Amino acid sequence: MHKGKGMKFVGDSRVSAERKSNIPKDYSEYPGRTEAFWPNFLLKEWLVGAVFLVGFLTLTLAHPAPLEGVADPTSSSYIPLPDWYFLFLYELLKYQFASGPFVLFGILVLPGIAFGALLLAPFLDNGPGRRPHQRPVAVTMMLLAVASVVWLTYESASVVNWEERAEANKPIHPDEMTVDTSHPGYEFYEANCMTCHGGNLEGTGAGPALLDTEKTAEEIATIAREGIGGMGPNMFQGSDEELEKLVDFIVSSKQDGE
Amino acid sequence: MLQKLYDWIDERVDITPIWRDIADHEVPEHVNPAHHFSAFVYCFGGLTFFVVVIQILSGMFLTMYYVHDIENAWRSVYYLQIDVAHGQIVRGMHHWGASVVIVMLFLHTLRVFFQGAYKKPRELNWMVGVLLFFTILGLGFTGYLLPWDNKAYFATQVGLEIAEQVPLIGPEIKTLLAGDPDIVGAQTLSRFFAIHVFFLPGALFALMAIHFILIRRQGISGPL
Ligand code: HEM
Numbered sequence: 001m002h003k004g005k006g007m008k009f010v011g012d013s014r015v016s017a018e019r020k021s022n023i024p025k026d027y028s029e030y031p032g033r034t035e036a037f038w039p040n041f042l043l044k045e046w047l048v049g050a051v052f053l054v055g056f057l058t059l060t061l062a063h064p065a066p067l068e069g070v071a072d073p074t075s076s077s078y079i080p081l082p083d084w085y086f087l088f089l090y091e092l093l094k095y096q097f098a099s100g101p102f103v104l105f106g107i108l109v110l111p112g113i114a115f116g117a118l119l120l121a122p123f124l125d126n127g128p129g130r131r132p133h134q135r136p137v138a139v140t141m142m143l144l145a146v147a148s149v150v151w152l153t154y155e156s157a158s159v160v161n162w163e164e165r166a167e168a169n170k171p172i173h174p175d176e177m178t179v180d181t182s183h184p185g186y187e188f189y190e191a192n193c194m195t196c197h198g199g200n201l202e203g204t205g206a207g208p209a210l211l212d213t214e215k216t217a218e219e220i221a222t223i224a225r226e227g228i229g230g231m232g233p234n235m236f237q238g239s240d241e242e243l244e245k246l247v248d249f250i251v252s253s254k255q256d257g258e
Numbered sequence: 259m260l261q262k263l264y265d266w267i268d269e270r271v272d273i274t275p276i277w278r279d280i281a282d283h284e285v286p287e288h289v290n291p292a293h294h295f296s297a298f299v300y301c302f303g304g305l306t307f308f309v310v311v312i313q314i315l316s317g318m319f320l321t322m323y324y325v326h327d328i329e330n331a332w333r334s335v336y337y338l339q340i341d342v343a344h345g346q347i348v349r350g351m352h353h354w355g356a357s358v359v360i361v362m363l364f365l366h367t368l369r370v371f372f373q374g375a376y377k378k379p380r381e382l383n384w385m386v387g388v389l390l391f392f393t394i395l396g397l398g399f400t401g402y403l404l405p406w407d408n409k410a411y412f413a414t415q416v417g418l419e420i421a422e423q424v425p426l427i428g429p430e431i432k433t434l435l436a437g438d439p440d441i442v443g444a445q446t447l448s449r450f451f452a453i454h455v456f457f458l459p460g461a462l463f464a465l466m467a468i469h470f471i472l473i474r475r476q477g478i479s480g481p482l
Contacts, residue, residue, distance in 0.1 A: 015272045019265075022274045024282045032287030041285040044292055048301060049308055056312070056358065057351075064346050065353030067339055070332040071411035073442070080412035083402050085360045085395070093420070107420050119388045121371070122381035130374030131482055142371055169408055171336060 068169035069202060069209075077205020081165075084157065088149045091156035114145060164229070168208035172200075176255045185249025192224075192236045192246070201253050207231065210250050220247045283474065288481035300478070302366035309359040310462070316352040317455070324404065326451035328444045331406035356398055363391055375479040383472040390465045393458055400454035406447060414450070415442050 008017035027034045035041050072078075082090050089111065092098050098106025117124060125138035132139045179200050180186065189201075196207030203209030213220070221243055224236035236243060268274055287293050289300040323342060325334040338345035367387065370376055376384035403414040422432040429439060435453075437445025 010269055013270075015270065019268065020274050022277060024278075025284075027284045030284055030286070033290070033293055034287055035285045035290060037283050037285050038281035041290065045304070048291075049305075052305060052308065056309075056354070057347075060347060060350035060354050063350070063354070065339070065350045067335060067405055068407035068409050071328075071406045071408055073411060075408065078408050078412050080416045081409065082413045082417065083398060084357070085398060086417075090416075103423055104425065107423055108425075115388075115392075119385055122376040122378075122384050125374075126377070128377075130377055130479075132372055132374070135374065139372065142368075146368070171407065173333070173336060 066166065067171045069172055070174055075205060079205065081160065084153065087156040088152035091152040117141070164208070168203050168205075170203070170209045170212070172202045172209060172211055172255060179253060180249075183245075183249045183252070185245035185247070188236070188238060188242050188246040189249055192238070196231070201250070211253050212255050213250065217247045217251050220250055279474070286478065286480075289478055299365075299369040302362055302369055306359060306362040306366050307466070309355050309362055310466070312351055313355045313359060314459070316348050316355065319348045320352055321455065326404070326447055328406060328447055331404065331447060335405045335407075356401060359394060360398065363394060367391065373479065373482060380472075380476055380479065383469060383476070386465055386469050386472065390462070390469065393462050393465060397454060397458050397462070400450040400458065403447065403450045404454065411442065414446065418442060418446075 009015060010017050024036045024038055027036050081087075092110065093103070093106045095106070096102070098110065121138065125135050127135060129135060189197075193207075193210075196204060197210050198204045198207075201209060201211040203211075215223070223231065224243060224246065225234065227233040227235065236246065238246075289297050291297045291301065320338070323334050323338040323345065325331055335349070339349055340346075370384065370387070399414075399417060403410045418432050418436050421435065422428045424431060433439045435446070435449060436442055437449050
């Protein structure tokens with residue numbers, strides 16, 4: 001910056017009266033094929049961004065964001081799960097050496113060491129060489145850490161039946177959880193199914209929601225007699241005539257407004 | 259016309275140096291995927307930033323409908339998802355963006371790590387980066403509660419129970435986050451909302467500013 005005598009300012013301000021050029025520097029003297037960021041490189045970069053955005057929007061359109069039923073703090077059967085990127089920490093706490101009396105190992109010591117080492121990596125791995133083979137210890141530790149995170153996440157996610165979870169926790173609006181108790185099938189629902197499928201067919205931890213079910217009447221009748229998945233056979237114990245009324249009740253139970 | 263307008267402003271506020279600090283820098287050959295395809299690994303930081311921008315914009319639109327009280331939170335999300343034109347897309351962008359940003363962050367961290375780009379003189383920027391990572395994880399944790407559905411509620415309850423087990427300060431941490439030593443409820447939702455929408459984004463912006471200033475100061479690390 002020009003300093004001292006002879007400096008000219010705009011009015012009484014501290015803005016220099018000398019104008020500087022806003023043409024980018026010439027990078028042709030730089031090593032290799034160096035480019036100017038503005039505008040040369042940016043013109044290519046936004047293409048990458050556009051392709052990325054299209055891919056991202058496709059994902060968004062193909063898979064609407066999930067929403068479960070409104071939180072019910074009194075539910076005792078709901079099995080909690082964090083979002084996928086916390087699953088590895090969650091899974092860690094299931095190991096014996098990281099739970100019960102050793103829980104501090106699982107919630108503090110191990111994550112503390114791992115993330116502490118990550119934070120301080122430049123000081124732990126402080127040799128001059130940057131290439132991976134010049135720092136075998138650091139690289140091995142990182143590979144092991146990544147492998148453990150992937151493994152724990154896989155272990156945690158693979159035992160979850162995601163479709164069943166989504167089915168059992170459909171978002172049913174609290175205002176629309178009213179069932180037609182005068183329906184002739186209601187009494188059989190109440191007697192045989194309600195404990196697991198909920199007073200309003202909204203589902204509980206033990207059984208999925210039946211409101212807006214996609215199953216046909218025949219399928220429902222078969223399931224009531226023979227069971228399905230975790231639901232045992234002969235849950236419904238009545239005559240075929242009663243079963244018909246029950247099935248009709250379930251099929252006719254729809255959420256309003258859809 | 260534009261040039262005149264620019265000159266008029268520049269004469270009064272001297273914006274050319276600011277403008278050049280932001281836009282006028284070189285892109286060396288070894289980070290340019292147009293010359294070496296493998297240089298795409300250098301895109302992950304920029305893509306992380308791009309997704310952060312998506313999160314900020316979609317999040318701003320979400321707050322136009324979202325209500326952070328336990329009676330209405332779920333209903334407002336449901337309404338947005340089912341009834342509002344394009345609401346599903348806006349919510350979908352914010353939902354998937356939260357996952358994509360973690361993936362990009364992870365890839366960016368691995369790029370920096372395996373290239374040893376955190377070595378002198380870039381130690382500080384690496385630590386700023388790790389703090390950015392924690393901030394993003396915090397945004398993920400607090401954002402998960404906001405729809406107030408079952409998965410949100412019970413995951414938060416588990417998270418808070420884990421925090422409670424920390425020796426000495428555990429119960430205090432839990433109370434600070436949940437607003438009550440025992441109940442996960444109205445207070446918790448309000449606090450998580452405030453943390454998700456004001457506290458953590460504030461930290462995120464400050465850290466990103468430092469991150470970018472340091473990158474511009476130091477330049478990108480050289481070829482291996
Ligand atoms: C919101 C999160 C982040 C954003 C938006 C971001 C963005 C960027 C960008 C645009 C660059 C330029 C080079 C490139 O794109 O690869 C960069 C470089 C860098 N980042 Fe990040 N970053 C973030 C998080 C992190 C994290 C989590 C770490 C490490 C734990 C990190 C460490 C670094 C370092 C050390 C450099 C300099 C690398 C070099 O000179 O080669 N950053 N970051």
